[in-house]
Amino acid sequence: MYEVFVNESPLILTNERPKKAKENLFELDGDSIMQAIGLLSKKKLKKAYLYHPDGDKILKLFMHKIPVIVAGGGLVVNPKGKVLFIKRNGKWDLPKGKVDKGETIESAAIREVEEETGVTGLTIDRFLKTTYHVFKRNGEYRLKQTHWFVMSTAYDGKLVAEKSEGIVKVRWKGPKKIKKALQNSYMNIKILFDDTSLFDQNS
Template identity: 55%
Template structure:
């Protein structure tokens, strides 16, 4: 099953029909995806399931219905075990951004971390899950697939937010304070930390 966030609300892509009643179920093959996204953005739908019988075809089918934007991002730890967060648009987030032509996704993630926060001396320690969310740019809805990497940094300077990307603050957060920060973050970002807890 995949979770795609639309306006921070979950759209579940599944090949199983469960007996829950608090969601709307649609057939992925026949759904007008744009109409569904608009309804979610208008708060007419809080949670929806898109059903497709073949799990291998689910993401392929969704990608055929909506343009895809690929991004890379970093969950960065410093020597003290603190995590790098950015504050943008009123919420806490992790540094990420779109790939450039011909760029490997791991390189995208490291470049974006450095551009958005000024933090260098990065090395990837492991690949994390991908997250999915829908955003609107120039009147077009797109599916953003972000490839996340856990990174370590030996950087000891002061992080600086990329102003042209609207980043107001860049801070290192102690693990004990992360749950507080996540209260004002995105569902996709929370998912990454659920995964981190499992691996700690």
């Protein structure tokens, strides 16, 4: 099962037919996918399911039906256990961006964190999670597949928001401020913090 967010509402890719999901259950074909995305985007459905019997192929088939942009991002932690956040479009987010041609996802994730925040000396500790969301550009729906990594750095210099990318603030946040920031964030960011072992040092 995979969760793809469309305007903050979940589009669930599943190989099991939900028992109570008649009006929001769609087959995995081009027309049905676009219908489901359109209804979620307009908030006419709170949740939708895309069904295909083969769970191993479902994501690959979905990604064949919609243009995909691959991105890398970082959940960056400093020695004090604080996490690096950016503010863009009125919401708190984590730094991320598109993978350039010929670039590894890991390199892209580090580059984007550096460009968007001014933070350097980054080390990737481990892969965290892959998230998915649909957005519209030039009248066409696209899927952003973001690969997230837990990173660490001892950087304690100036934070520099990349204003050309619409970033207005960059902040280190401890547990209480993280909790508050997540109230004004995105579902794909909130689910990254479900791994509470990340913050054992903060408790």
